[in-house]
Amino acid sequence: MSADVLDRAPDDRVQVLDPDGEVVAPDLLPDLDDAELVEMYRDMRFARRFDERMISLQRQGRLGTYSSLAGQEGAQVGSTYALADTDTLFYQYREHGALVARGLPWEYLLYWMGYERGNAALADVNVFPLNISIAAHIPHAVGWSWAAKRDGDEQVGVVHFGDGATSEGDFHEAMNFAGVFDTPTVFVCNNNQWAISVPRERQTASATIAQKANAYGFDGVQVDGMDPLATYVVTKAARERALDPAEDEPRPTLIEAVQYRFGAHTTADDPEVYRDEAEVEEWRDRDPLARFGAFLWDRGLLDQERLDAMNEAIDDELADIVDRAEDVAADPTDLFADVYAESTDELDAQREYLTDLRGRHGDDALLDE
Secondary structure (H helix, E strand, O other), rough: HHHHHHHHOOOOEOOOOOOOOOEEEHHHHHHEEEEEEHHHHHHEEEEHHHHOOOOOOHHHHOOOOOOOOOOOOOHHHHHHOOOOOEEEEEEOOHHHHHHHHOOOHHHHOHHHHOOOHHHHHHHOEEOOOOOOOOOOOOOHHHHHHHHHHOOOOOEEEEEEEEHHHOOOOHHHHHHHHHHOOOOOOEEEEEEEEEOOOEHHHHOOOOOOOOOOHHHOOOOEEEOOOOHHHHHHHHHHHHHHHOOOOOOOOOOOEEEEEEEEOOOOOOOOOOOOHEEEEEHHHHOOOOHHHHHHHHHHHHHOOOHHHHHHHHHHHHHHHHHHHHHHHOOOOOOOOHHHOHHHHHHHHHHHHHHHHHHHHHHHOOOHHHHHO
């Protein structure tokens, strides 16, 4: 499997399902049973509905600025299904689908509501804290992978980032380190064609992003990121190589998942200013949910009754986690909790000053504009 999928030209894009859900590479169909296929689709559908719900909450003032994932469910969920639960995920800020495939702790919503504890909960499902600064988490993923290799752990570090991150020095430094020290790292570039308002063609003069791996001594492979089965197959092969490479075969792999961001960069963005709606509609014809759903429908694994039941269960689960998150009361002293591992006298004095202010004036007076 590894040789067939990874050992190819960087522009030889891997695809298992075409946009209509038809199998175009039967030899690459992954060995997943019916229940796993349906569960993968369910997680993709949950991610899409989660996206819609979070945007709605943000528009109502109940959530902070949010990054939409719509259109990228195939790459996020498909790649994560190819991993072991003990593998560690590193992500940027748009890969909510990868977290859904890991069980999505309800506390994750707290992060987007302004609570840092939402980040801490991710450690329980082997996910590093969310990173906002572009590409800064990629060296961390390589460092973690190197440590796992040195400790003899059978674990892989998988790091997600966007096409814009490949223009940052952190990306190149991490790739170089991974190549030199042969770390078990899988780099997943979610090439969604736009880095905010900068199009892919202005991001790099390289014909592909996948070929950038050649400069650092390991393989890069391009995959149809809107095909969950293709991303599953490629990520699984990359994981196998990372843990058990053939002689003289490098452990790292760069995966370029070609896809499209249907929505805005964030809820603070207006994509109509810089891109044509006709382009968006053209990519919508490759929607990963419609594609994978058609595949399952054709195999008798999905019908309207099962789809309706799935949607109802998803909405119920979403309603529950939103309720749990909104029940959490803010504690202003949390501002001081993670400044240092051990508090200082100055920090203690600041905390006491805030506590005294709240006691004398009340929170309502302090919040009054």
